[in-house]
Amino acid sequence: MKPDSHVDTPVSGKNIAQTFVTSKVTRCLLEWRLFFSLAICATIFYLQFLANANPESYSVGYDRWTGLANHCSDAQPINGSEILQRQENLAKILYDNGASAYIAEPGANAQYFGNISEATWHLSERPLLLIIFPILEEANIVAKVTVITPAFEETRARRLSVPGIEVSYVSWAEDEDPYTVALHALSALELEGPIYVDGMMRYFIVDGLQKAAPGVRIMSAPPEVTQLRARKSQAELDLLRCANEVTLLCIRAVQAQMYIGIRESQVRAMIDEALAAAGLTERWALVLFGENAALPHGSGSDRTLDKADFILIDAGGRLFEYNSDVTRTFVLHDSSIPLEHTTIWYDVHVAQTLAHAAAREGANTSAVDKAARDWLDGRGYKGYFTHRLGHGIGLEDHEAPYLRGGTDDTIRTGNAFSNEPGIYIEGKVGIRLEDCFYINGDGNSVFLTKGVGGQALSPLYP
Incomplete structure (x- = not known):
């Protein structure tokens, strides 16, 4: 009709x-x-x-909302070992692509790779960055994690419980450029190649990273990275x-x-x-x-x-x-x-x-x-x-x-x-x-x- x-x-x-x-x-x-x-x-x-x-077979059977609380009572959050596996998968892609690192700020991607969500760290003009980079150790590709944090927030940042085989925290003072601090943390490891960033990262952060390292390619993460979270x-x-x-x-x-x-x-x-x-x-x-x-x-x-x-x-x-x-x-x-x-x-x-x-x-x-x-x-x-x-x-x-x-x-x-x-x-x-x-x-x-x-x-x- x-x-x-x-x-x-x-x-x-x-x-x-x-x-x-x-x-x-x-x-x-x-x-x-x-x-x-x-x-x-x-x-x-x-x-x-x-x-x-029989319509009765489809009735809800709840007295108001009684019983709804029990349906997901056995549900468990994603554990740390699964996040470690995600970091390892990411590190392998970075290594295979010749990329230096992956950078994300609090949000879905930082949560996926580092347990840092917008709920646990509110976005502001002061960047907190999750950096994951690949290291070759005894023929194995290992993911290393660095968290770039405002200096006065370092104690709170350390309480985020970021999983990782090795997690380091690098702070930046109010009179420092956070992006220069972030790139210095990477250059100290003598890494080369492009830096992938979260595709949803705010523009002023991408711009700050690029200005801090004009000779480095700062680019959105390729499909191989985004597909990790999609599957x-x-x-x-x-x-x-x-x-x-x-x-x-x-x-x-x-x-x-x-x-x-x-x-x-x-x-x-x-x-x-x-x-x-x-x-x-x-x-x-x-x-x-x-x-x-x-x-x-x-x-x-x-x-x-x-x-x-x-x-x-x-x-x-x-x-x-x-x-x-x-x-x-x-x-x-x-x-x-x-x-x-x-x-x-x-x-x-x-x-x-x-x-x-x-x-x-x-x-x-x-x-x-x-x-x-x-x-x-x-x-x-x-x-x-x-x-x-x-x-x-x-x-x-x-x-x-x-x-x-x-x-x-x-x-x-x-x-x-x-x-x-x-x-x-x-x-x-x-x-x-x-x-x-x-x-x-x-x-x-x-x-x-x-x-x-x-x-x-x-x-x-x-």
Whole structure:
């Protein structure tokens, strides 16, 4: 059905599974290519089976937020030995490329290689720098670590617990140039070759380093370095999995507390409360009702929920610095949704399923976006899927690589992405479904929410 057409027939939340039977028959009659036909029919069969199953099996079962705290109670932060392995991997790349060192300031990359995050060291005009450089010792490449710190902050810097086989701290006084001090620490080791810097490093620091060493090439770290963080370890995937699972459980718990007439702001407070009970930090939530959801990142208003409204919740947080990002668009049992909007929901669900099937080791990132976009375009929604399909997720909630048209990255095992197709018809409706996934050792995509059911079952059962 075209997005600009209008159908007045309402569909109640209780009968929403029956509504899909009609759309199932319609879809399976479409003359699509063999791959799409098989994927669509399989998806429809699966959804119909689950949507007609006992609804009690999908109930949250929590008394308010009781029980959410237990879901990730066994989660553990990344240990020092894993960070040492990361440093060794980086040192080998530096050595093979003839690079002198890698420099990062507090943030995701310094956290990955040295356990220095923005949460533990606030960025300011006074630079604190993590430097990792390779040393050849008895035919082995060893990573050495130096932390450049303001002199009056040296004691605090030493308390950061930076892992390393050998970690040294070099301080700079207020009347010294920190960049000259940093380069002097490197030149004392008689290293040669370019210096790689964190691609997100602030410009004034890069400029300061270059002015301190005009004869040295200061350049952004190459793909070999950035791919280290892009390919998650099992420990990282365990944290991502638990964070995303419990975020979905929070959304379901909030749905059970909602009612017609509730305000968006009330639901935002509820989801934050649930995420906090689950143990997540750096929490955030986007809650949009009805036509407000047609603006993907919010409308700035605070309206009440009507029976004819879909509810969109996009939420996340951090578990030991690893992020979750889950979106559900759903209804309540006493909702009465226009058939047109219900049809859009199922079309978005099929798009998400097709993208998931296309995401494999060796696939091109743009091809995964195309799998979802081609389906939605063919269903008459061309121009209404207004953003990329997905982004990488890990220490940052949005990080490389990205699933979007125009990219040419190859998907690798250990990569983790969001898969979030959506249709946005301003003034009418916005529907987005988002689950993050990773590529396992067999090269297949696995939803990070699989342990708690994975994809939404239907509009009524998110």
